[in-house]
Amino acid sequence: MRIIALVTQKGGSGKSTIASSLAVAAAEAGEKVIVVDMDPQASLTRWSRARKDTNIGVTAIAPGKLPNALTAMEKAGITLVVIDTPGTDSIASASAMKVADLCIIPARPNAFDLWASETTRKQLRSLRKEYAFLLNQCPPAQQSARVEQGVEALEAMGGLLNPLIRSRVDYQEATRLGLGVTELHASGEAAEEIRKLWSSLKRRMNKGKAPVRKAA
Numbered sequence: 001m002r003i004i005a006l007v008t009q010k011g012g013s014g015k016s017t018i019a020s021s022l023a024v025a026a027a028e029a030g031e032k033v034i035v036v037d038m039d040p041q042a043s044l045t046r047w048s049r050a051r052k053d054t055n056i057g058v059t060a061i062a063p064g065k066l067p068n069a070l071t072a073m074e075k076a077g078i079t080l081v082v083i084d085t086p087g088t089d090s091i092a093s094a095s096a097m098k099v100a101d102l103c104i105i106p107a108r109p110n111a112f113d114l115w116a117s118e119t120t121r122k123q124l125r126s127l128r129k130e131y132a133f134l135l136n137q138c139p140p141a142q143q144s145a146r147v148e149q150g151v152e153a154l155e156a157m158g159g160l161l162n163p164l165i166r167s168r169v170d171y172q173e174a175t176r177l178g179l180g181v182t183e184l185h186a187s188g189e190a191a192e193e194i195r196k197l198w199s200s201l202k203r204r205m206n207k208g209k210a211p212v213r214k215a216a
C-alpha cells in the first residue's frame with residue numbers, strides 16, 4: 001500500500017482538487033483507493049457526497065487515529081491512500097507527512113505560494129520525507145514568465161513533478177459534481193494531465209527512489 005499526502009500550509013493551492021482527481025485516475029488505472037480527509041473544512045467529504053460512484057471511499061480521520069486506520073486499510077487490500085490536509089501548519093498536516101510515502105506540495109505560480117512551499121519543504125526535510133512539488137493552476141499560455149519562474153524556483157528547491165497542471169474549468173466542474181476530471185471529460189486535456197500525473201507518481205514510487213533533489 002502506498003500513501004500520498006497533499007501538503008502545504010498555503011490555502012487554495014489545489015490540494016483537494018488534485019487529491020480528488022488523482023484518486024479517481026488511480027482507481028481507473030486499477031488501484032484500490034481510499035481518500036483520507038484530514039481537513040476540518042471537509043472538502044472531500046462533501047465531494048464524496050456529491051459522488052454517485054462508490055468505488056472510492058472517503059473517510060475523515062483524526063490525526064491520533066491515522067496509524068491504526070492505515071493498518072486496517074492495508075489489511076483490507078487498499079493499494080493507494082490519498083490524504084488531503086488543511087491549508088495550515090497543523091497537527092493534521094504533520095501527521096499526514098509522517099505516514100506518507102510521498103508528499104506532494106502543490107503551488108500556484110505566484111510568489112506567495114512559492115514562499116509557502118519553501119516552508120513546507122523545510123518541514124519535510126527535517127522529517128526526512130520524500131517530497132515533490134506540483135505546479136498547479138498555471139495560466140493556459142504555454143510560455144508565461146510567471147510559470148517559467150515557478151518552474152525554476154521549484155526545480156531549485158527540489159523535484160518538480162511532470163506535467164504542470166493548468167488552470168482549467170474541468171477541475172472546478174468535476175469537483176462540483178463529485179467527479180474526477182477523467183470522469184467528467186475522459187478525453188479532455190485535464191484528464192490527460194491527471195493521467196500523466198498518476199503515471200509519473202507511480203513510476204516514482206515504484207522505483208522507491210527519492211525525488212530528484214538539488215543541493216539545498
Ligand SMILES: Nc1ncnc2c1ncn2[C@@H]1O[C@H](COP(=O)(O)OP(=O)(O)OP(=O)(O)O)[C@@H](O)[C@H]1O
Binds near residue numbers: 018041
Ligand atoms: N488546476 C485548476 N484549474 C482550475 N481551478 C482550480 C485548479 N486547481 C484548483 N482550482 C480551484 O482553486 C480553488 C482552490 O482549490 P482547492 O480547494 O483544491 O485548494 P486547497 O489547497 O485544497 O485549499 P484549502 O487549503 O483551503 O483546503 C478551488 O476553487 C478550485 O476549484
Ligand SMILES: [Mg+2]
Binds near residue numbers: 015016017043087
Ligand atoms: Mg482543501
